[in-house]
Amino acid sequence: MDCLHPFCPRGNGARSWEEVVARPALKVSSLDQRASLAVILAQFGAPGSPPPNDSLRVSIPPATRKRLLDLCPCLYTQLAEKVSAQAVVHLCEVTIGAPIDSVNVETAFEIQHPGRTAFTYLHPPLLPGAAGGEIMEALCSEVLQNHGVPHMEMDSDGWPEWSSPAHVSLNRGKMRKVKLYGDLMIPSAPHNVLISVKSEAARERFIVSGNRLESVGFGFFNDPSEFWTSSRMDLLKRWGFAAVYMPGATVLAIEEHLRQKNTSSHNVNINGRPLFRALTEFGPDMYRIAGKLSFMV
Template sequence: MKCLHPYCPNGQGAASWDEVVDSPELKARKDDKPVLLAALKADFGALTSVPVAKALPVPNQALVSRLLHLCPCLFNQIDVPATAEAIVHLCEITLGTTINASNVYDAFLVQYPKKETFKFPPIEGCRIGGTVMEMLCSEVLENEGVPRMPLDEDGWPVWRSPGHMLLNESKMRALQALGDILIPCAPTNLLISVKTEAARERLLYSANSIEGIGFGFFKEAKEFWTKSRMLLFKRMGFTAIYLPDTTHEAIFAKLKADGDEVRAVNLNGTSLYRPLSIFGEDMRRVVGRSSFDL
């Protein structure tokens, strides 16, 4: 995830605060630039494992919001609620690499409430945990070759393939009841429903008989291995549900013991339950093409 903070531990930040302040994306007014630059140079150096809150560099809240968006590392130094994007970035810093399908569960554990293991934690966490889960999924797609679609000036996504769009932002919020992330695909677009650790009925009914994909950090294998649950997932339109590799292994150990492996298939005749580690490969294979290949 992009961060322009000159001291960003991922080593890909701006060369200096001067470059950040002059960034066209920041849209800093000429009168604000000297004050902002002086404050950033004076107070905002390297990140710390025990964060210490610094005063806002300028009173202009809109400018500070744009600055935080461009430099998510600043949530380690400024006492405002972290965005979901910032949490994902701080997870990446902790892992020391970008987030992909093979390590997204590790990233989830980094930010796990009350057991956080951030190398450089935010002063205040994100207040909407579900949005963090969606951004973790989005970041996986981004780094697996299915990038997030930009928004136009009116807030509509600019359709591109390969690409994905978030249904919780701007004009697409009206469709959020259908899912969290959309991937263009024939014969119907794929709608990804992102969950945390428990499926419950929330996952079951999120596909709404449209072609659904489940993505979550589910820890209870018993939620998935009953005959009725497998039938209901297929009835509700799920093509695949991606789970942590250990949960996936536990499900199939039980299904094998009961002789029910044949039931864990989708309408295409392929596996309904799949490990998170192959999520990126699967989405990359079908984006802009046919979901029959899932």
Template sequence: MEMLCSEALVSAGVARMEPAPAGPGAGWPVWKMPGHILLNEGRMRAHKAFGDILVPCAPTNVVISVKSEKARERLLYSSNAIEGVGYGFFDEPEEFWSPSRMALYKRMGFSAIYMPATTLHAVMTEVTGKGHDHHAVNINGTDLYRDLADFGPDMARIAGRSALDL
């Protein structure tokens, strides 16, 4: 799943920063912007606990937590109260639509959670139908839940720039 997410970033123009093969910087990513780093390669493995992929931004980097089809508590606690983004092929919309769950995602530091269009539609139909759409915004006042198709363009817009625009 991480490689699929990485490929979505590359397709949007956010290059993958490969670890340097040799020399004093061996194993550290070779920086280029806009770019992203896999946190399971080279010397970045020590930071894997923070998430799966890092996109350098200001004032804080964005860390992407990649999950498959189920969010459960694994997604919730993966953000570590830093600027977080969730990415997955989530297929259980009920994991996302309660006001308490939306509040927890924001409290844990999520700026956006990307999911398939069908799941997003089901989530937002429930959220707006119950009058809870004011909960489905992030700390920046933009949509918390987003279509997977928007992931690459959104990351390309903020990579090496401001995460406050997410």
């Protein structure tokens, strides 16, 4: 994930704050305004080192501040603003020291989880903000991005600029009108693949979020009993789920239970492949079908 903060630990930031304020995306056209903003930002050092008071934050106009934070998510560790989901993903990335992918996404989930003690941010945001579901979707989107299935850009009217392989969020812009179909969508043939993202608990809404179109589930589910009944597996397939991706430990617990109950035959999707899969398989699987054939999932 891009961060222009000149001191971003990921090392891909701008060379200076002057370069940041000159970015067209920040929409600061006046040279005087750019100069005064650069003077304010010059007081911000490395992430995690906050300025001495809040007056610097409020001296930046709210809309400009929001665009600035979007461009430089590391600033959420220095400005008391409600953190965005994308910034949470970036701060997880900073903590791990690598892009978020299928292998480390579970660690990223643990890092941002407020109730966890085993992991924590290297540089935490000053204020909480984005809701859990929003962060889960951002993590899923970042995994896709880093496995060669990037997020589609939106045009000025809020429509996605279609490309492939790529994915589109159904929670943003004009696509929000079809949000009930899922959270993310990957164009594929003969059917697009819809991704339903959840956090730790699936509950009945996970079933409802299926829609008898080609769907996959993505979540950090920690209760295998939500999935291991024969009726639940049959329902998932009936509602269009070709695969459900979850932590490896949860998949192992389900598989062990199915072996004991002699019901492992239910854990097969309509394409003859496993219904329940580890998160580590998510990125490679989605790259295999993006812009290709959906029944390869």
